[in-house]
Amino acid sequence: MATELIKNDTTELFEEYKYGFHDEAKPAFSTGKGLTREIVAQISEMKNEPGWMTDFRLKSYEIFVSKPIPWWGDQKALGDIDFDDIQYYVRATDAVQQQDWDKVPDDVRKTFDKLGIPEAERKFLGGVSAQYDSEVVYHNIRKDLDNLGVFFCDMDTAVRDHPEIVKKYFGTVIPPGDNKFAALNSAVWSGGSFAWIPKGVKVDTPLQAYFRINSANMGQFERTLLITEENASMHYIEGCTAPKFSASSLHSAVVELIAMDGGSIRYTTIQNWYRNIFNLVTKRAKAYRNATVQWVDGNIGSRLTMKYPAIYLMGEGARGEVLSMAFGGSGQHQDAGAKVIHAAPNTTSIITNKSVSAHGGKTTYRGLVEVMPGAVGTKTRVKCDALIMDDVSASDTLPVMKINEQHSTVEHEASVSKVGEEQIFYAMSRGLSEDEAVGMIVNGFFDFFVKELPMEYAVELNRLVKMEMEGAVG
Amino acid sequence: MEKGLIVRDLRVSVESKEILKGIDLTVEPGRVHALMGPNGSGKSTLSFALTGHPKYAITGGTATLDGTHLLALAPHERARAGLFLSFQYPAAIPGVSVANFLRTARTALRPDDVLPPAKFKKLVTEKMQLLGMETAMISRYVNDGFSGGEKKRLEMLQMAVFSPRYAILDETDSGLDVDALRAVGESVNAVRSANSETGLLVITHYPRILQYLHPDRVHVMMDGRIVKEGAADLAERIERDGYDPIREEVAGGVA
Numbered sequence: 001m002a003t004e005l006i007k008n009d010t011t012e013l014f015e016e017y018k019y020g021f022h023d024e025a026k027p028a029f030s031t032g033k034g035l036t037r038e039i040v041a042q043i044s045e046m047k048n049e050p051g052w053m054t055d056f057r058l059k060s061y062e063i064f065v066s067k068p069i070p071w072w073g074d075q076k077a078l079g080d081i082d083f084d085d086i087q088y089y090v091r092a093t094d095a096v097q098q099q100d101w102d103k104v105p106d107d108v109r110k111t112f113d114k115l116g117i118p119e120a121e122r123k124f125l126g127g128v129s130a131q132y133d134s135e136v137v138y139h140n141i142r143k144d145l146d147n148l149g150v151f152f153c154d155m156d157t158a159v160r161d162h163p164e165i166v167k168k169y170f171g172t173v174i175p176p177g178d179n180k181f182a183a184l185n186s187a188v189w190s191g192g193s194f195a196w197i198p199k200g201v202k203v204d205t206p207l208q209a210y211f212r213i214n215s216a217n218m219g220q221f222e223r224t225l226l227i228t229e230e231n232a233s234m235h236y237i238e239g240c241t242a243p244k245f246s247a248s249s250l251h252s253a254v255v256e257l258i259a260m261d262g263g264s265i266r267y268t269t270i271q272n273w274y275r276n277i278f279n280l281v282t283k284r285a286k287a288y289r290n291a292t293v294q295w296v297d298g299n300i301g302s303r304l305t306m307k308y309p310a311i312y313l314m315g316e317g318a319r320g321e322v323l324s325m326a327f328g329g330s331g332q333h334q335d336a337g338a339k340v341i342h343a344a345p346n347t348t349s350i351i352t353n354k355s356v357s358a359h360g361g362k363t364t365y366r367g368l369v370e371v372m373p374g375a376v377g378t379k380t381r382v383k384c385d386a387l388i389m390d391d392v393s394a395s396d397t398l399p400v401m402k403i404n405e406q407h408s409t410v411e412h413e414a415s416v417s418k419v420g421e422e423q424i425f426y427a428m429s430r431g432l433s434e435d436e437a438v439g440m441i442v443n444g445f446f447d448f449f450v451k452e453l454p455m456e457y458a459v460e461l462n463r464l465v466k467m468e469m470e471g472a473v474g
Numbered sequence: 475m476e477k478g479l480i481v482r483d484l485r486v487s488v489e490s491k492e493i494l495k496g497i498d499l500t501v502e503p504g505r506v507h508a509l510m511g512p513n514g515s516g517k518s519t520l521s522f523a524l525t526g527h528p529k530y531a532i533t534g535g536t537a538t539l540d541g542t543h544l545l546a547l548a549p550h551e552r553a554r555a556g557l558f559l560s561f562q563y564p565a566a567i568p569g570v571s572v573a574n575f576l577r578t579a580r581t582a583l584r585p586d587d588v589l590p591p592a593k594f595k596k597l598v599t600e601k602m603q604l605l606g607m608e609t610a611m612i613s614r615y616v617n618d619g620f621s622g623g624e625k626k627r628l629e630m631l632q633m634a635v636f637s638p639r640y641a642i643l644d645e646t647d648s649g650l651d652v653d654a655l656r657a658v659g660e661s662v663n664a665v666r667s668a669n670s671e672t673g674l675l676v677i678t679h680y681p682r683i684l685q686y687l688h689p690d691r692v693h694v695m696m697d698g699r700i701v702k703e704g705a706a707d708l709a710e711r712i713e714r715d716g717y718d719p720i721r722e723e724v725a726g727g728v729a
Contacts, residue, residue, distance in 0.1 A: 421528070423565045423566075425527055425549060426561065426564060426565040426567070427567065427575075427579075428526075428548070428549040428550045428553070429525050429526075429549050429552075429553055429559050430550075430553060430575075430579035430582070430632065430636075431550050431553040431579050431582035431583035431636075432550055432578065432579065432582050433548070433550050434550075436578075436582065437550075440567070440570055440575075441570070443569070444568055444570035446569070447570070448569065
C-alpha cells in the first residue's frame, strides 16, 4: 500500500520520485491542445460560471493574444514554449467534489497517497484542499474554521458561493494586463485556493493545499486569492510536486494576497516541479496600514522558473518580508527574486534570498525595491547569497533599488561563493561520504529557510536537497 | 593482524614538491605519541596525508590501521576505519548545528551502534560535562563564529563522542593562551581516561601541551623525515634546548 510506504519509509517515496511517477488517471474532459476564444468560453461554460467571470476570461484572452512574451529573462527557454501544444483545461474526473477521503476515486487517491497527504493532514492540518489536474477533487474544511466564519475553498467554488467577495478582490492586485502569463491565467484559470478571514479572526493552524500536474502537456493555471480583513491573520501553505512526463509543460499561476489594516498573511510554498516544466508565476500582495505580509518561497525543479513574489506596502506602518531559496540543477534555470514597493511612510521590508546552482544549473536573483516619494521613515534590507557547486554552474545577481525618498534606510548585501573544499574534507573526515558532506553543507546553507517551515516540509526539503546534491561535486 | 597505526616509508608530495621523504612511525593502541618538529618540517602534511586530503599526493609507502590499508580509501572510509583528525583549523559549516553534525557523523562512523535520540543526547551531555563545556554550544552552528579555544574544544568533544581507535591531534595547542591550553590539555586527558584504548598522535611545535599529556614516546621530524625518537625526556630536552642541538646531531650523524 502506498499509504503504508509513506508512513514507514519516506526515503523510498523520494527514491521513487526521483524517477518520476505517473499514475494512469483518465481525464474525463479536456479542451484539446491550443487556445482559442471558443475554448475560453467553453471552459467558463463547463464550470457553469456567471457572466461576469466569462467576460473577465474573454477580455483576458484578448490581452494574452496581444501581449508579447517578456523581453527580459531567459529568452532561449521562453522561446521554447509552444502555446499551441498545451492543453489548457483538463478535468480529472466527473466525480463531484468530495469531503470524505474514502470516496475520492482510487487512482486519484493513490497519487495523493504517494505525496503523503493523509499523513500531513493527520498531523497538523486546518483543512485540505488538494488539487488534481485542473480540478479540486478533495476538500475538507475543519468545523471550527466554519464556526469562525472563515471561507476556505477552491477558487471555482468561491466564484459560485462567495461572488460578492470574489468580485470585490479578484484581479485587483494582479490585473490581466499585468503580463502575458497573468493574462493567460486570467483567461483559463482553474482551481487554486480561496481564503477569506473575517475582521479580527486569527487562524492559528495553517491552511493547506497541494498541487500536482499529472497529464502530459497539461497546463496548470491555478488561481489563488487570500484576504484577511482588518486585524485578521492566516498562514497558508502550498506544497508542489510533479511526476515525470516527456513534453514541455506550462505552469502559470496567479496568486493575490490582500491584508487589510492590521491584517497579516504568511504564504509558504515549496515548489518541486519536474525538470521539463515552465513555471511562470505572478505573485503579488497588498498590505495596508500596519498589515504584515510574508512570502516564504522555495523553488526546486522546473526547467525555467520566473517568480518574484511582490509586496506593495500601501499603508503607513505596513511590513513585508520575502524569504526565498532556489536550487538550479542540470538544465534548470531558477530566475527568482522579490519585489517590494514602499508606497507609504514608515513601512519596512526584508528580502532574504539564497540560491544553489549545481550540475550545470543556473540561478538568477532578480529583485526590485522601490521607495516612492513621500514614503519617509522607510526601512529595507536585502540580502542575497549564492552558492555555486561546480565550474559548469552559474549564478547572477540583478538587484535594482529605486529610492525616491531621502529619509529612508536601505541596506543591501550580496555574496557569491563556491562550495569549500575544506568544508567537504572536514565533513568527510567525520565519516560522511562526499555526497553526504555536500548535502549537509547545502542544507546548512538553506537552514535559514527550512527553519521557517513546518516540520514535515522541513524534512521533505532536506531530503530533496540531499537527493539533488548527489554527485554534485567532482 | 598487526595492531597499531603503522606508517612505513611514506612519501607525500604537494603540487609536485616532495614534503614527506619516507616516514616510519608506529602509534600503539592506548599510547600517547608526540610528533615534534620545527615549522615546515612536514608534521601537518603527515596528518592530512593519513586522513586523505585530496591535495596531498601519496608517492610511496604504506599506512595501516590495525591491519587495514588506509591509503587506497576515501577520507570517510578512513574515518569509518577508526581514524580521527583533530584539525588545526577546523572548517565552519554555517547552518549545521553541532548537535546535528555530531549525530550525523556518529551515525556514519558507527552504523552498527546508532543511538536513539535520548541516548545520544545523554552521551553528548556526559561528554560535554566531562570536558567542562557549556551545553548551549550544542545548538550553535559548527565552528561558525567560534573562538580558537572553542574550536579546539569542539574537536575534543568530537573525539570523545566518536571514540576513534586512533586520533591525530594536529597542533591542538596552537593559538591558545595559557588557560585555554590547560583546558584543552585536560580535555584530552579526560577523553583518554574514557577511551583507554585510543592511540594518540599529538603533533606539536611547542612542548607546552606535553606538560599535560605525558607522552609515552616522542618522535622528532625534520625536513620530511623522523630524525630522532625517544621517551618523554626527549620533549623536555627540546623544551630546554630547542631543536638546534638535534639538527646538529643529525647533520653530524650523517657525516
